[in-house]
Amino acid sequence: MSVPKIVILGAGYGGLMTAKGLQKELNYNEAEVTLVNQNSYHYITTKLHEPAAGTAHHDHARIAIEDVINTKKIKFIRDRVTSINLQQKEVQLEKGDEPLKYDYLVIGLGSAPETFGIKGLLENALFIRNIDSVRMIREHIEYMFARYPSEKKEELITIVVGGAGFTGIEYVGELVDRMPELCREYDIPLEKVRIVNIEAAPTVLPGFDKELVDYAVKYLESKGVEFLISTPIEECTQDGVIVKGGKEIKASTVVWTGGVRGNKLVEDSGIETMRGRVKVDEFLRAPGYDNVFVLGDSSLVFNEDGERPYPPTAQIATQQGQCLGKNLAALIRGGEMKPFKYEPKGTVASLGRKEAIGVVGNKKMAGGMAAFMKKVIDLRWLFLLGGVSLVLRKGKL
Amino acid sequence: MSVPKIVILGAGYGGLMTAKGLQKELNYNEAEVTLVNQNSYHYITTKLHEPAAGTAHHDHARIAIEDVINTKKIKFIRDRVTSINLQQKEVQLEKGDEPLKYDYLVIGLGSAPETFGIKGLLENALFIRNIDSVRMIREHIEYMFARYPSEKKEELITIVVGGAGFTGIEYVGELVDRMPELCREYDIPLEKVRIVNIEAAPTVLPGFDKELVDYAVKYLESKGVEFLISTPIEECTQDGVIVKGGKEIKASTVVWTGGVRGNKLVEDSGIETMRGRVKVDEFLRAPGYDNVFVLGDSSLVFNEDGERPYPPTAQIATQQGQCLGKNLAALIRGGEMKPFKYEPKGTVASLGRKEAIGVVGNKKMAGGMAAFMKKVIDLRWLFLLGGVSLVLRKGKL
Structure with missing residues (x-):
């Protein structure tokens, strides 16, 4: 008897957190989990503005996937997804000859620039x-x-x-x-x-x-x-x-930097999208597919009133991944899934190395204190990914 | 009674050595020496291939002129020469309103790429x-x-x-x-x-x-x-x-890197040139002008047989500058000039940091020994320019 196949597309915040969750929750024989990513590394989107300006080296904004994933429990494939076939329950990769079969699919393929039709x-x-x-x-x-x-x-x-x-x-x-x-x-x-x-x-x-x-x-x-x-x-x-x-x-x-839209692969798979993003249900499922989950910039989550979608951030993607890791584990054990509920912790925007503005909890802050908080938030992500040892290796205050 | 005006155009190997020589030979009241250079620094042409590849920073290939010239004895003007008027004995500068008058002119304006008419x-x-x-x-x-x-x-x-x-x-x-x-x-x-x-x-x-x-x-x-x-x-x-x-x-x-020709300004001044370079007499004078000296890449010096010109190198320019500094000092004191005679000391070509080939004296060498000699040659130029202190500050073996 074969175990269920879980395929996670993309090692961004959402995909990686899902993988980490499954790695923690599941025993070796409960599921076959595969993580597919086009690079050998995860990049820290919230830090990309630094190497783009040259204020930090790009190696500070990436982490080798094999450093944060236990590849004995999660199979890692470095390849590019070329198409998703929801009917056949398989994913085609650029280098792989055989399509990748799944029972459960997690789509965290990120975004593409939204140009709003601006010429050139x-x-x-x-x-x-x-x-x-x-x-x-x-x-x-x-x-x-x-x-x-x-x-x-x-x-x-x-x-x-x-x-x-x-x-x-x-x-x-x-x-x-x-x-x-x-x-x-x-x-x-x-x-x-x-x-x-x-x-x-x-x-x-x-x-x-x-x-x-x-x-x-x-x-x-x-x-x-x-x-x-x-x-x-x-x-x-x-x-x-x-x-x-x-x-x-x-x-x-x-x-x-005017905006992002969902990855075109998701649109092309036949899932209904708005600007390439999938309006998911409370369990982060794509409409019409009980076994397909979408998170991060590929997904749209509406606020409590159902009026406006939350903006796509690392924060929401991380929470989605944490939720989905637990839900998938429950699912293959025949348990109950819990609905996803976004809990905004606040937002801090850096203005270079020493200045920032933001809201954390209910507290507004600007200047050095906000800049400090921004660094704490960055460190928190490293901690979630790789514990104290990763914080010590890659973090800086 | 006014003292003779010596104007040196260009702070390359030749011009800088001439200025250093005059600074050493002359007393304050014997001549008014002006050095004109478009940058505030001298660049070490023999090292430019390193910053061009990115193996060394470009600051290792330049030296502030005010670090190696005593500006109490030599007046330094940072400006670009736009024309030379040999009849009026004056030089027009880009920023200067008044033309610069001279009694003796030293032209060391370097070279421009020779493209041999290759299209594009x-x-x-x-x-x-x-x-x-x-x-x-x-x-x-x-x-x-x-x-x-x-x-x-x-x-x-x-x-x-x-x-x-x-x-x-x-x-x-x-x-x-x-x-x-x-x-x-x-x-x-x-x-x-x-x-x-x-x-x-x-x-x-x-x-x-x-x-x-x-x-x-x-x-x-x-x-x-x-x-x-x-x-x-x-x-x-x-x-x-x-x-x-x-x-x-x-x-x-x-x-x-296929070749260089003389600076177009020299041609435009009306001095007879071959590919922009001036075939100078034994005292480095331009044909027809007893008070105009040309050195470095702007000059052509033929070998003993008079058959072939020596290739333009830092070595010959340096020796020309050393000779001219002494000759100009002699000239304004009514003394005799000595003919310039090039004494090739050898040539070493580096092949990256650890390899080189060359001939020093009569000795052929290749590999690490040649690479070492190359560095010694580089240090010698720093020593000529700024003594031991400059070697210690800028040199590396």
């Missing part, structure tokens, strides 16, 4: 997506700065950040920290550098407490950042961006 | 010229490597070095040292990288001892370098190079 964005902008993309952004910026002393074109040292949401603001904060060093390296006067943050919404950090938003804007402006609010980008070209009204901002570097 | 070379290739250009080359290569993991195009990690002369071979040697680190940084398998060295002449390092050339080629080939000898480049495009016969080698990085 996909071709000409850079995206804070993964390890490959952020070290490319870092090197792109360095290359443009390196060219400036001979070519003397202002656009080479102009950086446009599209989107002043969470990622956009955190990235701008890192850039501000990075510029003095970069200018020294390439003999460029710091005051010549332009960082322009462009946002279509009428405010920076929509949804954030106004007092904290003001703190962030004031701090970043004091460091020379220019904000263009209520200003939709209409086109991104090789030379920069054109904003509503036709004004062009010449910039050799345009980094888009 | 100036537009699409990179050149190991100065600090600005080498850090740009380093960043160009890093950026191409950073793009490879997402774009997967082989040309991104293919580097063509045009020219297998001294600079070409030294640069290839550094690249070989650099690749393992670069591949680790961007998760690229080392064996996928291609370094292709293309030379029109029938041998690598024309003019060098054959046994040493074989040593160099064998060593570099063992590290994966491909040599295309007797293979003129016919065109350089945005995609790579096209060699004689029409074969295309796709490469996102093409670095041209």
Whole structure:
């Protein structure tokens, strides 16, 4: 008699937490758990803005999967998913000849940039997506700065950040920290550098407490950042961006942080999606499939009123993975699943290394204390993944 | 009564040695010596292949002029020369309103790349010229490597070095040292990288001892370098190079080391030149101008038989500067000048950090001993410039 096959697609926050949970809950002979990920490592999405600015090395934002997963209990396959066949209950991988069969499927395939149909964005902008993309952004910026002393074109040292949401603001904060060093390296006067943050919404950090938003804007402006609010980008070209009204901002570097949508593979599988994301039921199941679970950026979870979806964050994905690990263990033992309930613990946005703003519990904070909390939150993820030993190896306060 | 005005254009090996000599020989009231240089620093041309590969930081290849010149005795102007008027005995600078008057002019304005009319070379290739250009080359290569993991195009990690002369071979040697680190940084398998060295002449390092050339080629080939000898480049495009016969080698990085010519400013001044270089007389004077001296890459000095010019090197420029400093001091005191005689001390070409080939005195050497000698030669230049203290500050063995 064969044991049930659980296949987890993606080693992001959700997938990895599910795997960790199953590894803890199940005995060797209860299920065959397979984790599939295209890289040999998990990357810490909440830290990607740092290597993208060059303020931290990208190795600080990734962890080898085999360091945090017991590969005697969880089979790890490093491969790329090319399609999901829900009828046949199998997954096709790029390198694997045989499709991967499952009884239970966990989809945590993350997101792709949402360009809202802005012309030229996909071709000409850079995206804070993964390890490959952020070290490319870092090197792109360095290359443009390196060219400036001979070519003397202002656009080479102009950086446009599209989107002043969470990622956009955190990235701008890192850039501000990075510029003095970069200018020294390439003999460029710091005051010549332009960082322009462009946002279509009428405010920076929509949804954030106004007092904290003001703190962030004031701090970043004091460091020379220019904000263009209520200003939709209409086109991104090789030379920069054109904003509503036709004004062009010449910039050799345009980094888009304006939003994400679900992975296209999920849409293509036939599951009903909204912008590539699956509105899951209380047990994180895809509509119509009792054995298919979706979490993280691939999923949509609505708030209590059922009016608005929670924004896709590492925090919700982690909680989903923790819930799903337990539920899957219960399921294969014939037990009851518990509904998923998101418990927001708060949100902290860093503004470079020493500044941050945020709400933790009911407490608003800004400045050094918030920056400290941000680091505590980062350490908590390392602790969940690999206990104290991983915190000691990879963490820094 | 005013003292004679000596103006030195360029703080390369020749100009700097002339200034150092005058600083030592002359008293405060004997002459007004002005040194003009477009940067605040002297760069060590013989080391530029290291920062261009990223094996050493570019700060190791430059020295602040005010660190090695006594600015109480030598006036230093940081500016770019825009024209030389030999009739009016004045030099026009970019920022200076008033032209700079001289009684004696020393031209050490260095070289520009010689492209031999190869189509597209100036537009699409990179050149190991100065600090600005080498850090740009380093960043160009890093950026191409950073793009490879997402774009997967082989040309991104293919580097063509045009020219297998001294600079070409030294640069290839550094690249070989650099690749393992670069591949680790961007998760690229080392064996996928291609370094292709293309030379029109029938041998690598024309003019060098054959046994040493074989040593160099064998060593570099063992590290994966491909040599295309007797293979003129016919065109350089945005995609790579096209060699004689029409074969295309796709490469996102093409670095041209195939030769240099004199600075165009010298040609434009009306002095007779050959490829921008001035065939000077025995006192390093330009033909027809008793008060104009030319040295370094701007000058042509023929060997004893008068058949072939010595190749432009730091060594000959340094000796010219040493000679000219003494001669100018003699001249303004009404003394006799001594003819310049080049005394070749030997040549060592590095092949990365631990290997080299060369001839010192009459002794051929290859391997670790030659690499050691190369470092001694580098230290000697630091000693000439700034004595023991500069050797201790900037030198490394």
